Amino acid sequence: xxxxxxxxxxxxxxxxxxxxxxxxxxxxxxxxxxxxxxxxxxxxxxxxxxxxxxxxxxxxxxxxxxxxxxxxxxxxxxxxxxxxxxxxxxxxxxxxxxxxxxxxxxxxxxxxxxxxxxxxxxxxxxxxxxxxxxxxxxxxxxxxxxxxxxxxxxxxxxxxxxxxxxxxxxxxxxxxxxxxxxxxxxxxxxxxxxxxxxxxxxxxxxxxxxxxxxxxxxxxxxxxxxxxxxxxxxxxxxxxxxxxxxxxxxxxxxxxxxxxxxxxxxxxxxxxxxxxxxxxxxxxxxxxxxxxxxxxxxxxxxxxxxxxxx
Amino acid sequence: xxxxxxxxxxxxxxxxxxxxxxxxxxxxxxxxxxxxxxxxxxxxxxxxxxxxxxxxxxxxxxxxxxxxxxxxxxxxxxxxxx
Numbered sequence: 001x002x003x004x005x006x007x008x009x010x011x012x013x014x015x016x017x018x019x020x021x022x023x024x025x026x027x028x029x030x031x032x033x034x035x036x037x038x039x040x041x042x043x044x045x046x047x048x049x050x051x052x053x054x055x056x057x058x059x060x061x062x063x064x065x066x067x068x069x070x071x072x073x074x075x076x077x078x079x080x081x082x083x084x085x086x087x088x089x090x091x092x093x094x095x096x097x098x099x100x101x102x103x104x105x106x107x108x109x110x111x112x113x114x115x116x117x118x119x120x121x122x123x124x125x126x127x128x129x130x131x132x133x134x135x136x137x138x139x140x141x142x143x144x145x146x147x148x149x150x151x152x153x154x155x156x157x158x159x160x161x162x163x164x165x166x167x168x169x170x171x172x173x174x175x176x177x178x179x180x181x182x183x184x185x186x187x188x189x190x191x192x193x194x195x196x197x198x199x200x201x202x203x204x205x206x207x208x209x210x211x212x213x214x215x216x217x218x219x220x221x222x223x224x225x226x227x228x229x230x231x232x233x234x235x236x237x238x239x240x241x242x243x244x245x246x247x248x249x250x251x252x253x254x255x256x257x258x259x260x261x262x263x264x265x266x267x268x269x270x271x272x273x274x275x276x277x278x279x280x281x282x283x284x285x286x287x288x289x290x291x292x293x294x295x296x297x298x299x300x301x302x303x304x305x306x307x308x309x310x
Numbered sequence: 311x312x313x314x315x316x317x318x319x320x321x322x323x324x325x326x327x328x329x330x331x332x333x334x335x336x337x338x339x340x341x342x343x344x345x346x347x348x349x350x351x352x353x354x355x356x357x358x359x360x361x362x363x364x365x366x367x368x369x370x371x372x373x374x375x376x377x378x379x380x381x382x383x384x385x386x387x388x389x390x391x392x
Contacts, residue, residue: 037324042325044322127362135323137322138322
């Protein structure tokens, strides 16, 4: 028996959509290969999601979304969707748990951490190079750290890491792109954080199986610079989780984000997209949940039209 | 059914509660080592897992063989606890 809707992913966009569809008795199955709540779940603190005047931890926010979706009957299965095939009125999803069929699909797979792409990064992954501060920061109590990146995540997570590290050097390729409110808050940590603008990260060097320094370039002078460090945390952006769509006819843009029309439908009728993986998304938890809700309403209309056609 | 399951965690680790919840959903009990409360055991988990990260789940089978699962990795954890 096909599901009415299968949602690929269980982050904020997916959970928001599921709340809406399940409340309307649309049989909804979510398929998640990683952590429920997506990247929101590993964000230290969320201060700009409406409704939480004092802010909330990413984990708590994700957990509340999950419980809310499940309260209305959403089922979350743990596994990976490997392929989506359009069979007209039905969509076939090939997954690690077997083949499943749905009348409509919502792709809400979000994104993953981008790598810098420098020597040493892969070799020392999880042994000195990290992408998740809440996961791994505790290993660096009283140690020196380098943070690579100049956006909101780099600044936010650097401030979080001051709970553990003795000192943090932030390497910013050009200038800080973080929001003004975060940059202002960063000032309070100037005893522990040094920002190096116009500084590229060129190589991560280690010895005895552990990271010992980062080599970069001061692009203003062209000189090489070295930063002794015990660990490197990388926050240089996100890349969409759309590799599983390779070979499908779902259109993506030049960076792999999924294209959609104003109704959040892809070029394939019955396959919708919402959240960070959508081309044009604004990469905020608030906008992801908004898109999830919008997609749910579009999907409801699609399913009604499908039933009318018979 | 495993003989013993030990999870290494920290207070700020977001994936750690997910592993614990997954094991609870399977009716399995586990021992927990919080590496912030016991930093002296960080080297021990690094030697076993080769990684400075949590969660690390050590599943000891009835024959005393061990499976080390780093992170929230259900594709490895599920068969290890089966």
